[in-house]
Amino acid sequence: MSTNMKKTIVETSCMEDTAKYAYEMAVNAEPGQVYALIGDLGVGKTVFTKGFAEGLGIEEPVSSPTFTILQIYEEGRLPLYHFDVYRIEEPEEMEEVGFDDYIYGEGVCLIEWANRIEEILPEETIYVVIEKDLEKGMDYRKITVVKPE
Amino acid sequence: MRILAIEASGPVAGCALLEDGTLTAEYSVQYKKKHSQSLVPMLDEMKGMVDLDLSGIDFIAVTSGPGSFTGLRIGAATVKGLGLALDKPVLPVPTVDSLACNLFGTDRLICPLMDARRQQVYTGIYENREELKVLRPQCVVALSEIVEELNKLGREVVFLGDGVPVSEKALAETMQVPYLLAPAHLNRQRAASTAVRAAQLFEEKGEAALVSADDFRPEYLRVPQAERERGDKRNYKVFV
Numbered sequence: 001m002s003t004n005m006k007k008t009i010v011e012t013s014c015m016e017d018t019a020k021y022a023y024e025m026a027v028n029a030e031p032g033q034v035y036a037l038i039g040d041l042g043v044g045k046t047v048f049t050k051g052f053a054e055g056l057g058i059e060e061p062v063s064s065p066t067f068t069i070l071q072i073y074e075e076g077r078l079p080l081y082h083f084d085v086y087r088i089e090e091p092e093e094m095e096e097v098g099f100d101d102y103i104y105g106e107g108v109c110l111i112e113w114a115n116r117i118e119e120i121l122p123e124e125t126i127y128v129v130i131e132k133d134l135e136k137g138m139d140y141r142k143i144t145v146v147k148p149e
Numbered sequence: 150m151r152i153l154a155i156e157a158s159g160p161v162a163g164c165a166l167l168e169d170g171t172l173t174a175e176y177s178v179q180y181k182k183k184h185s186q187s188l189v190p191m192l193d194e195m196k197g198m199v200d201l202d203l204s205g206i207d208f209i210a211v212t213s214g215p216g217s218f219t220g221l222r223i224g225a226a227t228v229k230g231l232g233l234a235l236d237k238p239v240l241p242v243p244t245v246d247s248l249a250c251n252l253f254g255t256d257r258l259i260c261p262l263m264d265a266r267r268q269q270v271y272t273g274i275y276e277n278r279e280e281l282k283v284l285r286p287q288c289v290v291a292l293s294e295i296v297e298e299l300n301k302l303g304r305e306v307v308f309l310g311d312g313v314p315v316s317e318k319a320l321a322e323t324m325q326v327p328y329l330l331a332p333a334h335l336n337r338q339r340a341a342s343t344a345v346r347a348a349q350l351f352e353e354k355g356e357a358a359l360v361s362a363d364d365f366r367p368e369y370l371r372v373p374q375a376e377r378e379r380g381d382k383r384n385y386k387v388f389v
Contacts, residue, residue: 098218
């Protein structure tokens with residue numbers, strides 16, 4: 001990657017803190033941004049997403065679109081294009097969802113399991129990687145945010 | 150011959166009615182409202198305005214691709230729905246060809262540029278002195294590739310399409326032949342051009358130009374991602 005990347009590490013000790021961090025991120029989100037949400041099963045991607053949606057003013061219930069791939073929320077400050085690409089085998093499959101129309105659009109994209117389609121993520125993608133560290137407790141999470149400058 | 154044309158492949162939502170060489174109506178909107186919301190109401194308004202009996206049309210023309218994925222599917226769904234309900238066939242018109250038809254009677258080469266994102270354009274090279282000649286069929290390439298070809302051809306060019314604004318700077322820097330940028334009323338897709346092109350195609354090929362509403366599919370013209378991005382494989386783990 002050619003651009004400079006800025007790395008921020010945040011540590012949370014409970015789900016509420018993770019959700020709160022996501023909320024703040026969404027409050028500052030700008031049209032056209034793409035967030036790649038990466039982490040293992042159970043690490044808190046959905047908790048993060050719910051907090052993020054709330055930060056955009058979305059009151060509808062949010063759950064992972066594991067089977068529909070994409071769920072669109074339009075009642076917030078910005079349209080939210082919530083992707084879950086867990087089931088995607090080949091990046092080419094994303095064409096059928098009209099992927100480019102959303103990532104180059106004026107809303108905010110949040111892509112769970114984005115590591116599965118890394119080849120087609122745009123240059124300016126903001127990576128949000130959530131990891132556990134069991135030595136620091138069951139509820140501890142390390143959130144690494146990497147943003148192009 | 151009555152041709153109904155639908156446009157949804159790009160930033161313009163539109164419809165047109167061409168009756169025996171007369172453009173009875175054209176409705177064209179380039180506004181943020183989604184085509185899925187605007188297209189059918191526009192068609193309805195146009196129909197009412199000219200007392201159109203839809204059962205009297207011969208076929209439905211549509212820009213069949215390339216274009217935006219959602220736009221193409223909205224156009225396809227609309228013409229398939231209409232075609233199935235009215236029992237009329239569809240005449241698919243390649244999007245870039247339709248764009249080229251916006252211009253006529255010029256010795257210049259006509260080069261539509263549609264923004265395909267990822268530093269690529271949907272484009273082609275045409276002549277339209279008296280009838281449309283396809284010199285390079287529609288394709289998806291890097292802008293530099295089409296510029297190189299135009300420079301080699303050495304003729305003056307007119308560019309049009311939604312890919313022009315993002316390409317303007319690069320064109321200024323790399324085009325070695327004189328060129329023009331088409332003005333606002335000619336630089337985007339028009340259902341009227343699609344209708345006219347459809348009439349030409351029908352005249353040329355007859356029924357061979359038609360496809361059943363059931364069978365009609367858009368043509369996305371995308372190069373498989375894997376081919377495009379090869380050599381650019383990233384791994385987020387590198388910087389976490």
